[in-house]
Structure formats: structure tokens, C-alpha cells
Amino acid sequence: MGVAGAFAHRLLAMVRAPKGAPKERVIRLAWLCISYLWGFLAMSPVRVRFAPSPTGALHIGGVRTALYNFLLARQTGGTMILRIEDTDQSRYVPGAEEYILESLAWAGIHIDEGVGVGGPHAPYRQSERKQLYRQFAEKLVAEGHAYYAFDTEAELETMRKSLLAAGGSTLPYGSQTRAQMANSLTLPSAETSLRLQRGDEYVIRLKVPADETIHLHDLIRGDVYVHSSQIDDKVLMKSDGMPTYHLANVVDDHLMQISHVIRGEEWLPSAPLHVLLYRSLGWADTMPQFAHLPLLLKPDGHGKLSKRDADQMGFPIFPLNWTDPKTNELVKGFRESGYLPEALLNFLAFLGWNPGTEQELFTLPELINAFQLERIGKAGARFDIQKAKWFNQQYLKQKSVADLAPFLTAELTARDRSVSETTVALAITILKERITFPHELWSEGEFLFVAPTTFDESVAAKKWNAEAVAVIRAYKDALIATEPFTAPAVKDVLEKTTQALHIGTGKILQALRLALTGRGTGPDLMIAMEIIGREGVVARLEHALKTLTVKS
């Protein structure tokens, strides 16, 4: 619909345009048709997956990967699949899967099919698909594309060392070295079957061709070529009976009819291996398209953003709070730090992608509409929290008073304070323009409801002088009789008081603020006074006059 509309619009614009010779126009028209036809083809429903492994908290780069997958799925009316890649039992972390599910739900990245929702290709947890992978691995062995290998870790280590000693650039296990190792290619077949029957530990390795250039077309990076001598005979099935990522990933993507593999750049080096696997399994013609995303880098640009950066850098990198089950250490999440999911998504979308226009604020539907894989950049993007904060502020500003009210009322009820709805609404109105996070409603606005117990020393030293004291003393007396006690009335009285004393209002305003709030800065003071109310204002002024002393 959107595409058709845009097409019609441009067509119309072109026909109307007086510019260009007729012939030129025809060419341009043809071009336009071709490009939109291409666009339609690219818009055909897509099946994409987000496939994290439950080894800890999902980090923010993973959320971005999920987001890009999701955007493409929604844009094309396609399907977003969640697959859990839990083939490494030793790295499994309890709670991680639930964490992933909850994070995606919070972010608004909806899963159509997969863990948590089910679907036609269930199960979606790789540990539960174990038997499937074995079948394909055995098939590869039977067809000569893979082989059994019996080498122990120690033997592999020895090989590695000897290669290194020889000045080796050769892979530890590949076409150059496999002939010297203990595997079904070198051992007599009787020996192989004996070992297999006996229950010796073994792995299944892919037999990578010796001399071939493997081509890979990446939607983001273009054509990538890797020589097969650079790829080692990767383990497909581990000795514990589990597949490695490479096998499980390719098998599942094929079986689940994935059309686009959108994942981090760290997978680019093994992508040619995956191409080889698709070929060996006879699935070359239905191989998905690849798009390898630029990485999210640490703020200093050195290294990819990692879990360790979380609290060292002073900003979250996990979507939600995460308590490490081993260390019991709590790491704060974006949600708990006050980031709004729509702001985080908007920020994340722009880390490595942009629409090519000058619009920066995008709702989710707008992102879905504007997103294009082709417009994803190639270079790694540093993670800069400043911009995330700005996005958050923008989205927070758009929130209604009703949306924000709970943040304030929760704090108030926690303190057994009951405040009228209109007062809360008034407080939010003056506070919301100044804050970046919802919790700042309280940190910035607490004084509206609770009298200050301390005063900012530096402000007092600068602003609390004889003039201020004179004005505040007179003002306090005048306020006792002020009726009604509203912002305009209170302002009027203040102006009259200062005029009578021949002192500029501006000169004493900060002292007044200090007396009322304990601080030198804050929201509109007159409205604040209305919220505090006559009784509170007078009491606070009296307290301040007693407590603060004029320093000469």
C-alpha cells in the first residue's frame, strides 16, 4: 500500500514535470518501473529469525539485531521467529531464556513463531532438536562431505604446536593436515567402525574442499570471496552428541525456511563455511540471503561492546536488570534506568542505519515503513549514551500528564502522602520539560511535597544576603493575607513587595527559591508555590529565615 502510493505519487510527479526531453522521460519512467518492481520483489514476505543463545543477559547489540529482523518481517508482512541456540550445555545460564523473552516483549519486538509462542516448526529450542542434526551430519558423512574424527584434545594441541613451530600458517585441522590425523579418512574402515561401536569419543567434521574460492553475496557488504584453504574442517557434531552452531544454524534455517539471515558481523568469517554447508547438504538453491550487521563498539571505539562494559561505563547495556546467577551481581537495565522502550528502539535503529532523510524521531510503525537493509552502514558504530538520553527526553516530553502521573503518585503513596490529582497534574506539567527520565519527576519535584531539610551551601553563600532577607521577610507577611493563593496572585505580591523595597525581583529570586526548595535551580517557582500552598510556603520561609545566616 505504502509502496504503491509512493509509486503513484512519483509517477504523477514525473508526468507533470515539464523538465527533460520526451526520450529522457521515457527512460526515466522505465527506470522507475524497474526499480519499483525490484522493490516489490524485495518486499515479498520474509521469514527471519533472531537466534540468541541463553548464555547470560541479552545485550543491547542483540536487541538491535532482533529489531532489524523484526522491522523487515513487519514491513513485508513476513514472520519473525525466535530460536534459542542452546547447543553448548556448559555455557547454559538458567534464567537467560526467560530474560530474552521478557526483554523482547518489553522492547515491543513481537515474536510470531518460536520459543514462547510455538509454531509449525517446533521445537524452536535447539537442544530439543538434537536428533535432527545427527541425521544430517550422518548424511554428510555418507555422501563424503564429512568424516568422523577421533583425535583427542591433546593430539590437536600437539598438531597446533608443531604447525606453529614450522612457522605454520596452516589451519590445525583442514585439507592440509587431515591426512595426518586419526579420522575415518585415514583409518581403515574396519578400524573406524570398531571405534564407533566401541563407543570411542568422536566428532564429525566437514570435509572442506582443498582448492576452491567460495563466493558469498552479502546484502550489506556486497561480494565476499574466501579461499577454501582458509577454512578449517569445522566440527559439525561434538563428542557430546550436540551439533555446533554451524550445523544447527544451517539445518534450522533451512528447515524453518528462513529467507534472510540478519546477524552480527562476527559471523562474517564463518559465512563461507555456511555456504559450503548449504551446498553439501544440497540446499544451495534455497539458501537464505545474508546480511551481516556492523558491530556495536565500546564508546572509545576499541573492541565490541561487551557485557563487562555495563557498569564500568556508567550506563546500561542490558535491556532489563540482570542478576548473574553465579555471582549474584546485579546489573542495571535500560528499563530500570528509566529508558522508554520506544526511545531505545529509535536510538538503536539509528546505530548503523539511517533513512537518508533528516527525520530522526521515528515511531515503530514509521521505522517499519522506512527501514531498508540496503541503507545499513558497513562500519562499526560506537555506543554513545548521550544520544540515547536525548531520544529518551524527546519521547518523555511527548508523554501525557496521565502517562506520567503514576511515577509521582507511587512515590507519594510510598510516603503516605495523598495529593489531589489536579495538584499532581500541575506538578508534572512544570516538571516534565526538564527531565530525561521518569524517575526524575521525583528527584526534581520532591520539594513540592516535602519541605527541604538542608540548603545548598554554595547558593546560600552567593544569594542569601541582607536584601534577600528583607524581601523574603516582607513577602512572607504579605502572603499570609494573599487570597486566592495561586501562581499569578503570588507573583503579583512578590512584584509589589520588591517594588516597595526598591529591589529588583531577579536579584532575590534565587534566594527565595533556596528558602522554599533548598536548591538554586528548579521549575517555575510561582507555580511551585501554588502547589506547596500557603501554609507550607509560610512555614518554609520562616524556617529558612531562622536557619540561614547572612554572611558578609
Add this chain to the structure above:
RNA sequence: GGCCCGUUCGUCUAGGGGUUAGGACAUCAGAUUUUCAUUCUGGUAACAGGGGUUCGAUUCCCCUACGGGCUACCA
């Protein structure tokens, strides 16, 4: 070390053979706000370097430098 990918203001990026190299965040200054914040206006600020190709290169090609990724029976 080897292989792969990359490099436009401090950061995210637009652009692309001839542009005053555009925007946003951050920063600085001014205006508004009788304070601060918000808002508005303006400023500082970038094509990594060297060779080609070309009338012309930031844009295309090569090399170098730098950065990143991978190099596990981890994903």
C-alpha cells in the same frame, strides 16, 4: 601471525567525480526564561596518508596506516 570487514566533524551519520561537504547528539556563544532547565538563533568542528585514473577526486582503483572481527568439540 593468518584470513575477513571497515575508515566523512568528539559521536551517530548524509552525500558522492566539479557541493560554501548537509543534518542530529555533544560542545561553545547569544536571545527568551527576572534563576536553572526547556525553547530559539548562531558558532567551532570532518572526507586517515600516499600513489594512480581523470581536465578535475573526499567520491573510482592500488598500496600503507589505523581500527574492528574471526582464527574452540563458544555462540
